[in-house]
Amino acid sequence: MAVVIDFKGQRRENAIPALDRMSALVAEDLVKVNQVIVNKMDSPVPLIPQLAGHIIASGGKRLRPMLTLAAAKMCGYQGDRQISLAACVEFIHTATLLHDDVVDASDLRRGADSANAVWGNQASVLVGDFLFSRAFQLMVQDGSLNVLRILSEASATIAEGEVMQLLTANDTETQEAAYFAVIRAKTAKLFAAAAEIGAVVAERPESEQEALESYGMNFGIAFQIVDDALDYSAEQAKLGKTIGDDFREGKITLPVILSWLRGDDAERVFWRRTLADLEQEDGDLEHAIALMNSHSALSDSIERARHYGATAKDSLGIFSESPVKQSMTGLVDFCIDRAY
Template structure:
């Protein structure tokens, strides 16, 4: 079965995003109100479907990065509110499209929008939310903000297409996998954090530092997500595992297991992930092979590496509650695996 490795300092306090949540609580309430206002439409299905996904929860991590970065930069205005909502609309739109592409029936433990309303409605409402995000960018009036967020939208789409290309391809290299997760996940983290410095009109070095923080946090976040999909610890907690396996997605734990396996093991991976010829017990065998070759723990080591870069990127900023809360987010994203 999958393995769980101990954090190096198991005696330290448990990391949490509560510090960031408390720091931006008032701003986040305004973001949520902005989201509700801007997902309205006379076409009743649009707010109904969008509201289904938004009401399903989620930590609002990406918009909170915008709010937290703005706090770190001592920003006193209100532009970050609309831009945080913009970030959440981009994220929500990608979730709607992802569930259609992946043919997912569940999202955050509830029926996915495409399972309830069908693929066509989900794709079109996703398009509507993308459009709303661009309206919010335009209302902000900053060409630099629009450049950052529109570029992120394009890169996310490229990452999703690249993932389609690598799905079911066991010959995928680690470098190609990293490009996928930088695009489909980390780029929006990077943009969300960077615009917090841009609205505060901070020096370019600080904008770049927050972009680096978000990018490396996003990479670590996705690496841990990909580990959790095979984690025995997740099964103990009653959480779903094996979705990536069922879909034939090529993630780092698979890449390492394939690279380190013998001919018989590689044949197993080709049968289950390339041909999608999966039988009872195949997921358990995949987990056993990952344990044999330490691919989950090694993938977590990669996540720690990127998490360290994210922490270091905040070194330019003064110590204080905002900086502490953003560092806690890094630790939380990695410690989810334990």
Template sequence: MSATLHRLGASRTPSLDPMLALTAHDMNLVNQTILARMQSDIPLIPELAGHLIAGGGKRMRPMLTLASARLLDYSGTRHHRLAAAVEFIHTATLLHDDVVDSSDLRRGRRTANIIWGNPASVLVGDFLFSRSFELMVEDGSLKVLKILSNASAVIAEGEVNQLTAVRRIDLDEQRYLDIIGAKTAALFAAACRIAAVVAERPEAEEASLDAYGRNLGVAFQLVDDALDYVSDAGTMGKDAGDDFREGKVTLPIILAHARADAEGRRFWKDAVEGRRDSDADFAEAVARIRDTRALDDTLARARHYGQRAVDAIGPFAGGAAKDAMVEAVEFAIARAY
């Protein structure tokens, strides 16, 4: 496979299948750890955690830990527990996010907070965070602990930054990138980097895997934010327009607002501040985003970050692991087409 992004629209559709095949055996062991560590004498904890964990997610982040370990020819087993720790961090943040966002759907299913309530969702999220740190401590590497604990703190900072930016039409592109770099890309980066630590590889290889994960994470979130204006619940697992109605200012809105005339800027200000949130208003928002090419340019930026991810692992030897990691980038971007 070429170390350049797949030309979207060509006959072959990028897939996660190579990544799934590459990591299938290891993921079975990771899933065993996840199931064992989410157990508790308090029945609500495994019930609620299991609802989200069994909800059909692709396990992208732990798969990246496993694929990165394969890329480095690591033959040990430490990465299994650490991949489970990565998934627990991610799952805990999802539980907390759904409470903050008052979400109704997650991956096409009712969210835990809708079924069990906000207090239970927050507390089970805390439980999963604790389990992730138990796994890190058991690994015994202070460096791994530092990487994953720092990622956890950065994710929380990103979520708070996003919360304070809700319904702010003056949000600029740099702050938006700071937010998604923290709330999404930080864990992608850490998930990849820890594989180099357990494989005892040089700092330069750590940095390369960090860059791969970080750029993939930014591309992934850019596409997610674009899909809010072109997708549906069947594709995204949430309703189209959720971000719009919640007043989240993402890159499609930032670009459309910047390119709008006076009437368009008034529309966006009213929409972001919650005064234009009907189905008709959302349809108008989609039209304005398309007319200003804001959607095209959001996806162009996603391709840019995707190429940076591919370039970051360029120095590593070719093979099934590298091919799967390249195609994972292509898949992340092709979801919007």
């Protein structure tokens, strides 16, 4: 009987276990992190745990706190400080998501019914502020000024990155360097901080802290590139996922930048109309994807991501082999391979 090897299927099979493997390795800690999250988002004002709980519950895979847990474990840490600090990382991430909602919702609300959106806006800003403050209270309880320094710097950088992103939105002449400055700040910096903290609590030498910071930074860059590419993935659309959000908002991401640089005048007229002027018609998203594919802009974006992913994995070279380390390198591949 002939065996047909389905390359994509095989890769997926290898890839998915990477996330599961990491989850399994830090499962006990992850349960405790979730407990801290539930306890610490409590407030005498019921709307706060309601809204925060909703967002945190739907918030996905706990990727960032898992980085802290895995890094601490790889560093051989035996204590429990990683628990509350992983919760801090998730709180900061959730606060950012809530504030992003305001920024994005503002756009989407143009001309739409505003009553609910307004209420959502108000609550999102304030509950975000609350979670952000709670994160700092948790860090103060932990008592490490070093951790406080790392995460307060990360928070300031995230805000800077988001403002930079606003400034490049709808600017089709955004350079690749400007795009990388944005994603380093808004996404990768928190990945870097989350991983670095694992070495900090384990009181490992500076070289290991830097290695983990580099792992997180490069992983975060790869992660965001892939995320941005997925927003134009016909494959994702077939799976029933929404695509084209960035296109509709006129966000300038790597596939757009590469398509612009490689495109002719007529194509640039198209990009300007759709992304700068936001004058979009039926079929424009499909045409954008077709242009991207004609210039290999999506596959080359993933290649760029692979470069950063490779750097991330190499950063862990100074650590000896272990199941946790394997799960950390495997996770990088998993996040890049989800693009297929």
